[in-house]
Amino acid sequence: MSSREGAPSGQAGGDLRDKALRMLRMLLVNRGRPGVKGWELRRRFGPGYLKVLEVVGVEAAKLGLELRSVEEEGKGPDFARYLLVSSEPALEVGSPLTVVEAAALALIVALTYGGRGEVPLKEVQQELQAKLSKWRAEQALYRLSRLGYIEVDDVVRLGWRTKAEVDVERLARALIAIRPGGGGSAGPSP
Amino acid sequence: MCQLSARRRGDRSRIEARDRIVMLVDEVEREGKDPFSVSVGELLADLREDYDSDDVELLLADSRAIEALSRLVEMQDEWVEGRLLATISPEVLRRRAEALDARELAGALYSAQFPAVGVSNVNEVYLVRAAEYWEGLRPQRPPESPARRERPVTAPLEPDNFEEDLSSFRSRLMGALEGGGEVSLDEVLSGGREARVREAYLLAHLVTRGEVGLRYDPERDRYLVTPRPEGEVRSVVIEV
Known part of the structure; x- marks a missing residue:
């Protein structure tokens, strides 16, 4: 890390944009999992990193991307994860999840909908196994947990990645709009 | 004169009618x-009645009213979306999700998932270098012309047939040039x-001779x- 990168805020607009483009590149490069923690950005871009993030949002929008942050409950922006997501849904741009994993996640979101933050693991396993084979259900839970979509111990909670990537209200509308048996549409207009 | 002022009064009232639409929408928005x-x-039907006016003030008022209606x-x-979400209880959603098969559930999720984006297997230095490389290539790339893509065609001229072909082409050409005129290629x-x-090859031969x-x-x-x-024989490059 150079001393220039850690310079405090208060620089000229051009410098701010230059920093924003460097931050955008940093956010684009995956290091195992998408996104960068706030404290990493502070260490590299100085205490004014939140201001730089605002410019990153504008620059990202030009590329069809959206800057999202996932905050940890009760902790400040330094502990939030900042990441870029596509402005278009996975239906258009593709998803990192297979059909089985996506189905499992949709079911888990439906089970935790309406303020019910967590569901007993046994209940989730039971619901999944009613639709998928036992082996597939276990695999999906493992993969979703590994990718950060869910947190699993005795209970299942939605993970940081679901909070960042999935529009829960939109999913609820989509689930309601489908007529079981293939009659409805999975993608209602927003 | 009297007609003109009456028309102006008419335009004035029409502009006011449009401004009232804007105020009405503002009120709905402000007071929820x-x-x-x-x-x-x-309201749209009213606006449609005299939409073909060429009065600038009236057209601007039209534009404001349409914007308000949109x-x-x-x-x-x-409002509809809010009502819909209010009716979706956790229990209803759960029952619905349980009734769907895996493919339907996945389809719903894909329509609501905005996946994280990122570049894998490359660090920032190489990402910048790759971007510079591609940027650098752009101006050097020659524009592709459709003609260049065409497959070259060869036309074999058998030694035995050449004189025969040349003679028949020559007589056809001379026939066309009879009378001293010029003919298009x-x-x-x-x-x-x-x-x-x-x-074209045969013609080139005749031109050279x-x-x-x-x-x-x-x-x-x-x-x-x-x-x-007359005079010196000149060769000309022609495109076929």
């Missing part, structure tokens, strides 16, 4: 009233691509075959 209490259809439709959309050459290449000439007509961007030219 039911957006369906305003009949968008009727905001109202957006409010109606949000397109009229002389046949339609097929292979035959054109073959005849000085039996006929070729002249470019810049006005119509074409080549003309001329009778035997």
Whole structure:
């Protein structure tokens, strides 16, 4: 890390944009999992990193991307994860999840909908196994947990990645709009 | 004079009617009233009655009114969405999710998932270097012309047939040039691509021997075959 990168805020607009483009590149490069923690950005871009993030949002929008942050409950922006997501849904741009994993996640979101933050693991396993084979259900839970979509111990909670990537209200509308048996549409207009 | 002022009064009242639409929408928005209490259809029908006016002030008022009505439709959309979400109870959603098969559930998720984006297996230094490389390539890349993509066609001229072909082409050409006029190259050459290449070669041979000439007509961007030219024989490159 150079001393220039850690310079405090208060620089000229051009410098701010230059920093924003460097931050955008940093956010684009995956290091195992998408996104960068706030404290990493502070260490590299100085205490004014939140201001730089605002410019990153504008620059990202030009590329069809959206800057999202996932905050940890009760902790400040330094502990939030900042990441870029596509402005278009996975239906258009593709998803990192297979059909089985996506189905499992949709079911888990439906089970935790309406303020019910967590569901007993046994209940989730039971619901999944009613639709998928036992082996597939276990695999999906493992993969979703590994990718950060869910947190699993005795209970299942939605993970940081679901909070960042999935529009829960939109999913609820989509689930309601489908007529079981293939009659409805999975993608209602927003 | 009287008619003119009456028309102005008419325009004034029409502009005021449009401004009232804007105020009505502002009021619905400000006070959070039911957006369906305003009949968008009727208001649009009113606006449609005299939409063909060429008065600038009236057109601007039209534009403001249409913009306000579009905001109202957006409010109606949000209203319906809010009502829909209010009716979706956790229990209803759970039952619905349980009734769907895996493919339907996945389809719903894909429509609501906005996946994280990132570049894998490359660090920032190489990402920048790759971007610079591609940027650097751009101006150097020659523009592709459709002609360049065409497959070259060869037309074999058998030694045995050459004199025969040349003689028949020559007599056809001389017949066309009879009377001392000029003929367009397109009229002389046949339609097929292979035959054109073959005849172009024969024509080149005749031009080189000085039996006929070729002249470019810049006005119509074409080549003309001329009778035997006077003086020095000149070669001309033609595109077939």
